[in-house]
Amino acid sequence: MLRLIGYFFGIGVMLALLAAAGVAVYVGHLTQDLPDYEVLASYEPPVTTRVHAADGSLMAEFARQRRLYLPIQAVPDRVKAAFLSAEDKNFYTHPGVDAEGIVRAALLLAKGGPMQGASTITQQVAKNFLLTNERSIERKIKEAVLSFRIEQAYSKDRILELYLNEIYLGFVYPGQGAYGIAAAALTYFDKSVNELTVSEAAYLAALPKGPTNYHPFRNTERALERRNWVIGQMVENGYVTKEEGDKARAEPLGVSSRRNGNYLFAGDYFTEDVRRELIARYGQDALYEGGLSVRTTLDPKLQLMARKALQNGLIKYDRLRGYRGPKSQVDVSGDWGAAVGEVKGLS
Incomplete structure (x- = not known):
């Protein structure tokens, strides 16, 4: 009886060793071409470039990944x-x-x-x-x-x-x-x-x-x-x-409902010119991945005043020429920064 138990025990040990060897060979095969983890030491992620006005307020961000x-x-x-x-x-x-x-x-x-x-x-x-x-x-x-x-x-x-x-x-x-x-x-x-x-x-x-x-x-x-x-x-x-x-x-989520945070959209054309200048000087990779911090000369208050003056001038010009009413209605308040009521008040 003891010899029989010993026999089955030996068979069990042998099968266990064979299974372990099989697993080791399988894992070894899978891991022989693993990626080089040492690249993590020099990891430099793509970082967002941020463009600021003269007072430091954020005007625009450029990135392939916002980071x-x-x-x-x-x-x-x-x-x-x-x-x-x-x-x-x-x-x-x-x-x-x-x-x-x-x-x-x-x-x-x-x-x-x-x-x-x-x-x-x-x-x-x-x-x-x-x-x-x-x-x-x-x-x-x-x-x-x-x-x-x-x-x-x-x-x-x-x-x-x-x-x-x-x-x-x-x-x-x-x-x-x-x-x-x-x-x-x-x-x-x-x-x-x-x-x-x-x-x-x-x-x-x-x-x-x-x-x-x-x-x-x-x-x-x-x-x-x-x-x-x-x-x-x-x-x-x-x-x-x-x-x-x-x-x-007990607190609410408190997530900001502002679509674009504190971005200054009165300077859209200006920031587009800045974007082109940065690409010309440093290339697209530096702009969209390099994490540049750009301080411009734009004065936000003067820019908003200039945009408002242009808006009022165009409205005044249209009134003097005889406003004929809209062919169709388009909500341009987001583009002009004007209240919808101001735009509709012209009709």
Whole structure:
């Protein structure tokens, strides 16, 4: 009997070793042509060029991706806490892959709960910078191996910095898509990152799972629910007190409803001339990816006065020539900066 047990035990060990060897060969085959993770050391993202008037007010932005790079040292603790609570609470302790998170997500799914992503921030960096969005076992294996290697090569703060500056966080209005937390803070709240409140930071941290799912105006209730969940995680993880969490949850989303923030549209033609001049001097790549900061000579008050004078002059000229009434009505208030009532008052 003992010999029979020993025989089957030996067979089991042999099969286990063969299976392990097979897995090792398979993983080795998948990972022999992995992307070079060392490129992350010299990563320079495309950054938005901003054009300012003489008084420093923002006139225009030019970019292929709306992004403002922010070193990790400049990111407030409450903002880091919000993203860590929402995306990877064990970030500073796991080696790149969070076994606890994988088990937790699997158990929740087995109980009939919603499917939760178990990817760590490091895995998201590996995917966003080095891999594709393909949904397959092969890609997940490559992602895990790259994550281990990235953790060995870079500090946790460097990995978090890459993540916070690369992640896509959606838009309030089409054409204003934000990449990274600095651009997102301006897009959603018309604020710099260090001005964000706990509730605002929590809302931004709610967006990586699907910005359109938590759009502040189209899906307000879902956005509030997700933001409040993030705040709850911040309380649970000890980043904010219960009182601070309750106060933050009671606040509205507070997203800015201004389509273009503080942009000065009275200088449209002027900024177009500036754009052409910058391309002529530095090239398109520098303009749309180089993060130039341009201070012009335009005086906003004088520009608005000049535009108003032109508007009034054209209206006066038309009246003197005998206004014949409109052939069709077009709302030009957005172009002229005039109230609709002023335009309609001519008829």
